[in-house]
Amino acid sequence: MAGVLIGLALLAFWLFSLFDVVTTPEDEVRNVPKPLWIIIVVVIPLLGGVVWMARGRPRAPRAAWPVPRARARRRDRTTTPTSCVTSTGGCAATTSPEPS
Incomplete structure (x- = not known):
């Protein structure tokens, strides 16, 4: 049994391998021509x-590695932005007292 x-x-x-070789597009076969793989x-x-599974079968497309984002800078906790109305057009910052 x-x-x-x-x-x-x-x-x-064997049948799966043969079916896989036959149905794989010619331009995706690796290493040797498709008729030779058959x-x-x-x-x-x-x-x-x-050998077909290891060397001839097309590889699955890989996802690109994610590019890490740049971390946002931490604001200095002693300065707080004030109104953005200055003569130069930029924002001015003032120092606030430390919380008790």
């Missing part, structure tokens, strides 16, 4: 399928 299950699992893997998977069923 165990031999039958192993045989069915190997047959399923021959490899058909002639060497188990090893050909493993």
Whole structure:
């Protein structure tokens, strides 16, 4: 019984590998041309399928690493902005007393 299950699992893997090679677009196949991959998977069923999965199958696109944002500067807690009405057009800052 165990031999039958192993045989069915190997047959399923071989059929999956063969179907995967046949349905993969020609321009996405890696390392060798697609017809050669079909021959490899058909002639060497188990090893050909493993090599196809490792070396011939197209890689899934990877997401780019997120770029960390620059941290906002912490304001000095002793200065608070006042009104932005000055002769130069900029904002003036005043010093507030320390809270007790």
